[in-house]
Amino acid sequence: MVYKTIPKSVIERVPLYFNYINKIDNKMCENISSTTISQELGLGEVLVRKDLNIIAGNGKPKIGYQVSDLKSKLITLINNNKIIDIIIVGVGKIGEALVKYQGFEEKGFHIKQIFDCDKNKIGKKISDYQVNSIDNLSFYCKQHNIQMAIISVNSDNAQEVCDNLISSGVKGILNFTNTLLVTSNNVSVRNVDIASQLMMLSLEINNK
Amino acid sequence: MVYKTIPKSVIERVPLYFNYINKIDNKMCENISSTTISQELGLGEVLVRKDLNIIAGNGKPKIGYQVSDLKSKLITLINNNKIIDIIIVGVGKIGEALVKYQGFEEKGFHIKQIFDCDKNKIGKKISDYQVNSIDNLSFYCKQHNIQMAIISVNSDNAQEVCDNLISSGVKGILNFTNTLLVTSNNVSVRNVDIASQLMMLSLEINNK
DNA sequence: TAGATTGTTAATCGATTAACAATC
DNA sequence: TAGATTGTTAATCGATTAACAATC
Numbered sequence: 001m002v003y004k005t006i007p008k009s010v011i012e013r014v015p016l017y018f019n020y021i022n023k024i025d026n027k028m029c030e031n032i033s034s035t036t037i038s039q040e041l042g043l044g045e046v047l048v049r050k051d052l053n054i055i056a057g058n059g060k061p062k063i064g065y066q067v068s069d070l071k072s073k074l075i076t077l078i079n080n081n082k083i084i085d086i087i088i089v090g091v092g093k094i095g096e097a098l099v100k101y102q103g104f105e106e107k108g109f110h111i112k113q114i115f116d117c118d119k120n121k122i123g124k125k126i127s128d129y130q131v132n133s134i135d136n137l138s139f140y141c142k143q144h145n146i147q148m149a150i151i152s153v154n155s156d157n158a159q160e161v162c163d164n165l166i167s168s169g170v171k172g173i174l175n176f177t178n179t180l181l182v183t184s185n186n187v188s189v190r191n192v193d194i195a196s197q198l199m200m201l202s203l204e205i206n207n208k
Numbered sequence: 209m210v211y212k213t214i215p216k217s218v219i220e221r222v223p224l225y226f227n228y229i230n231k232i233d234n235k236m237c238e239n240i241s242s243t244t245i246s247q248e249l250g251l252g253e254v255l256v257r258k259d260l261n262i263i264a265g266n267g268k269p270k271i272g273y274q275v276s277d278l279k280s281k282l283i284t285l286i287n288n289n290k291i292i293d294i295i296i297v298g299v300g301k302i303g304e305a306l307v308k309y310q311g312f313e314e315k316g317f318h319i320k321q322i323f324d325c326d327k328n329k330i331g332k333k334i335s336d337y338q339v340n341s342i343d344n345l346s347f348y349c350k351q352h353n354i355q356m357a358i359i360s361v362n363s364d365n366a367q368e369v370c371d372n373l374i375s376s377g378v379k380g381i382l383n384f385t386n387t388l389l390v391t392s393n394n395v396s397v398r399n400v401d402i403a404s405q406l407m408m409l410s411l412e413i414n415n416k
Numbered sequence: 417t418a419g420a421t422t423g424t425t426a427a428t429c430g431a432t433t434a435a436c437a438a439t440c
Numbered sequence: 441t442a443g444a445t446t447g448t449t450a451a452t453c454g455a456t457t458a459a460c461a462a463t464c
Binding site: 098 | 213214219220222223224226227228249250285286287288292294301302304305306308309311312315316317355356379380381382386388390394396398400401402403404405406407408409410411412413414415416
């Protein structure tokens with residue numbers, strides 16, 4: 001089996017395809033064309049065709065892409081058909097909301113454990129989770145071979161937590177703080193600082 | 209005064225510069241070079257120079273950029289020196305976390321009002337805010353000339369809320385749902401669906 | 417067969433990087 | 441003056457779009 005590396009630009013669009021395919025999966029259409037998808041998602045027609053060729057690679061002229069096949073290819077690509085365990089470090093306002101939010105499971109992700117450094121929080125329950133001490137973070141990650149983590153601690157502690165996670169084997173971090181995390185090259189970081197998003201939104205508006 | 213339009217790629221980096229300049233502003237250095245910034249942010253040297261030229265446009269050879277000037281130029285660019293009022297539509301788990309999160313004010317944004325359609329929530333207090341009925345959304349936006357909104361409702365209602373906001377004059381939307389919002393061209397939408405972010409993170413990891 | 421749709425090759429566009437001239 | 445640093449022009453790179461051949 002040949003694994004191609006997927007261009008960054010395509011990675012940004014995969015969730016779009018995934019969400020769309022899951023939505024139409026209920027309606028019983030067996031095949032779908034790139035033209036239809038491109039219209040629904042507001043993307044270029046050829047762009048979708050190229051993306052789907054990278055993602056699935058078996059469209060049929062005149063017929064299109066088999067929905068069920070596309071779906072399974074997407075799932076394989078995203079999480080290799082197994083649920084991915086994630087941990088959340090920092091259960092302040094945002095961290096707690098993430099814990100309570102239930103939408104991850106159906107996308108193939110499972111919150112396995114949550115951590116905090118606040119003694120008043122450690123041991124307390126949030127949803128079905130008991131807050132674990134950040135002192136146990138490294139051991140836990142190694143023991144359970146955790147690959148992905150969400151950092152929602154105070155900005156000042158973000159880099160320290162990040163270093164800890166990486167040295168414990170974590171390969172991908174979703175960073176909710178506004179700290180620019182310094183990492184080695186084989187670790188992926190995605191930043192979702194909300195204040196930054198608001199700034200970019202405001203810039204886009206002023207830019208029109 | 210000449211207003212240049214700022215390339216999309218630069219807009220994505222402006223919050224980076226903003227956060228960095230605000231961080232070093234405390235330490236008393238009057239000027240800073242693009243070389244230093246590029247190292248700290250892990251960006252190309254020339255890239256930073258080009259960005260700052262677009263953003264501020266008055267670096268001085270041998271000296272660099274005046275920190276205070278850079279800061280005020282960034283603020284002007286982002287929010288025109290006035291606090292931007294935003295509203296939050298949908299105070300479920302994530303919406304509520306956003307309301308409680310205090311970090312917006314210092315970045316120049318103010319949560320002005322929060323809305324929900326759930327009768328059990330309307331009238332209740334979250335932080336200092338009383339949840340307003342979504343029935344009042346349109347009138348409120350028009351009355352207060354609201355430009356930016358956060359949508360954190362159930363995915364199924366996102367498009368409806370979006371249409372309502374746009375027809376009420378809103379120009380920018382931060383979308384926390386996984387619904388792909390259809391809008392006219394003069395409205396900006398930024399998507400921050402967290403499950404999508406996890407998918408992209410997983411893809412990046414598998415792609416290495 | 418003809419038409420619809422895919423996938424590929426070439427052209428265009430935008431963003432980044434390299435080279436270098438200008439200048440405090 | 442010499443060195444450090446900016447800003448600009450040219451080259452490169454990657455992503456998107458256009459044109460078109462292949463095929464069910």
